[in-house]
Amino acid sequence: MSNAAEKLKFRVGGMDCAACVSKIEGAVRRLPNVAEVGVSLANGTLTVTPAAPIATGMIEREVKALGYSIAPAGAAPAGGEHAHERGDDGHGHGRGDGEAHGAALDGPWWKTRKAGLTFACGAALVAAYLVGVAVPAFAQWAFVVAMAVGLVPVAQRAAAATVRGMPFTIETLMTVAALGAVFIGATEEAATVVLLFLVGELLEGVAAGRARASIKGLAALVPKLALVERDGTQVEVPAAALPVGVTIVVRPGDRIAADGVIVDGHSEVNEAPVTGESVPRPKGPSDSVFAGTINADAVLRVRVTAAAADNTIARVIRLVEEAQERKAPTERFIDRFSRYYTPGVLLVGALVAVVPPLLFGQPWSEWIYKGLAILLIGCPCALVISTPAAIAAGLSAGARRGLLMKGGAVLEGLRSIDTVALDKTGTLTEGKPVVTDIVAFGRSEAQVLSLAAALEAGSSHPLAVAILARAKADNVPVPPAAGARAINGKGVSGRVGGADVLLLSAAAAEGRAALADAQRRQIGALNDAGKTVSVLVVDGAVAGLLAVRDEARADARAGLDQLRAAGVRTVMLTGDNARTAGAIGADLGIAVRAGLLPEDKQRIVRELQAEGRRVAKVGDGINDAPALAAADIGIAMGGSTDVALETADAAILHGRVADIGNLIALSRATMGNIWQNITVALGLKAVFLVTTIIGVTGLWPAILADTGATVLVTLNAMRLLGWKAR
DSSP states (O other): OTTTTOOOOEEEEEEHHHHHHHHHHHHTSSSEEEEEEEETTTTTEEEESSOOOOOTTHHHHHHTTTTEEEEETSSSSSGGBOOGGGTSSSSSSOOOGGGGGGTTSOOOOOGGGHHHHHHHHHHHHHHHHHHHHOOOHHHHHHHHHHHHHHHHHHHHHHHHHHHHTTOOOHHHHHHHHHHHHHOOOOHHHHHHHHHHHHHHHHHHHHHHHHHHHHHHGGGGGSSEEEEEEEEEEEEEEEEGOOOOOOOOOOTOBBOOOOOOEEEOEEEEOOOOOHHOHHHHHEOOTTTTEOOOOEESSSSSSEEOOSOOSSSHHHHHHHHHHHHHHOOOOOHHHHHHHHHHHHHHHHHHHHHHHHHHHHHOOOHHHHHHHHHHHHHTOOOOOOHHHHHHHHHHHHHHHHTTTTTTEHHHHHHHGGOOEEEEEEEIIIIBBBSOOEEEEEEEEESOOOHHHHHHHHHTTTSSSSHHHHHHHHHHHHHHOOOOOOEEEEETEEEEEEEETTTEEEEEEEHHTTTTTTOOOHHHHHHHHHHHHTOOOEEETTTTTEEEEEEEEBBOTTTTHHHHHHHHTTTOEEEEOOOHHHHHHHHHHHHTTOEEEOOEEEEEEEHHHHHHHHHHHHHHEOSSSSHHHHHHHHHHHHEEOOOOOOOHHHHHEEETTTTTTTHHHHHHHHHHHHHHHHHHHHHHHHHHHHHHHHHHTTTSSHHHHHHHHHHHHHHHHHHHGGGGOOOOOO
């Protein structure tokens, strides 16, 4: 028995069209003790939430009865094969149903059972044509046999669904239409229609497999082996078994096998496979690297910071799989609509077939033929696939570019965002202070920096880290300091090269050295620019000033301009002081609300919503979590805390402000794609419905309309996989 508190997750083989999803959902939902069912076409997964313990094997038996293979997540369905391919259904009874859904498209499409059935049906149809030419008297029977080759598996699937309370499936419409055509003597058309139906299903499966492979291909970016140094030698070990804390060696040209931090070496790292960035980024000690990225220039030693199951790529795949199991509002509406649409098509087809002959004396054969054509025109496959195919492609396209969304509802909701509230530190800025200005008095800037770095050597204070990083970047020597010690709340002191050296806050420096008016004005100007100023005092005289500020991200201005160009209002919400926040805001051209507590940020978000605005909140810290939860869409920035990531609806993995606009642009592109799909699906049906009733088109064009619409809709959705971020 399953545990009622735990979700059950399965991999399903052979599920590659919208009809598959509907049948599996419907059949499993009818089982006892099932509270909720989620089926993801893009992932080939089934997730079941039990209301009470479910008998072992019950779900598997139900899915296999419909003609699909199934195995617990983590254990792939054997080659994507169905139970009937082994000769039984799990109960010891031989079966043959569902052969058209013979295999998940994991290998070449032409080797699947679905392709085999399509080829067999095509060969049978060609043979029937040849028989008709050679022996015209047997032509009708030859076409009946050709039709049966393809129709029998379809009819078996229709029967299995009907037994489980789903009589109005696409297979049912197909079976009724094909058999009806035989009874009115249109055997050649019936056989051709069945072949076209199988070709359409095969094409759907190929497209579904491509969408599935798009995101699963991310897993292939991580190398299978990693080099670990042991006892002075390098040993290859499986990357999946790397423990956190071990140091791996990455040679030039190698892919990095795990998320980690560089402990030794400088190199450029090509992050394009993960982030989409076209230009390699220089990396050195203490810089983070992602699994799957490529080391370009020199040997790096990297300390592993995440196990294989928790690295960036694994998290991306996991989040996207979970997201694709959550249906968007439009998708849920289409699902509900299709439940009434299919019975409605059957009713319309029946009325077209019987009303003109009964009431107006029209020929029965002509109108039965038209009624059967309407059944084929009305197949809802293109309509049902129109939304999930686009949503799956949109989520996958975003994930490959570091834009994660927790479900189709988030992807759909982003299009209507008209206000974005952004945190400052770590969102609009890099989240770490840097030395922006060095002002020297009576000596060179390099000497000022060298003396300050000498005092700060070994300290982990953010100010010290910034000064030491600048000294390293400028290749400034850092002499040893004697007796270096912190002066509580004021700065640090020590002796460097025989001189007494102090590095103090501006306020503390007033009591230790004489500051000229010009120096005070310089300090004031730097403070007004939102910078923290330290004063270097050597032997009692002011020797220089060092200004530090957490600088805006390189793309912050362009990212905000992109949002404004899209008609989105922006505002900064920060807990930082008004002067620092105002300076950054002025540089970026964004409205500022400063000195805020977490509850203040949440309150402002709700005030904006009360004005009728759709608000996205972007942040990276624990103090952003309340506002992220209150916003219509919460977006966690790259490097975010776990709390922010859990609370947010979407995540920008790579810390680009421009990606906020890209999220909105992707949402709008996806929704535009969905409406294009719905227009194609319903528009073609409307056209062929009219032409069929007035006698212009028949069975062949009807099935071509349905198959053609399905293929067009799927291919249009697949265009989103090539979506490019700005």
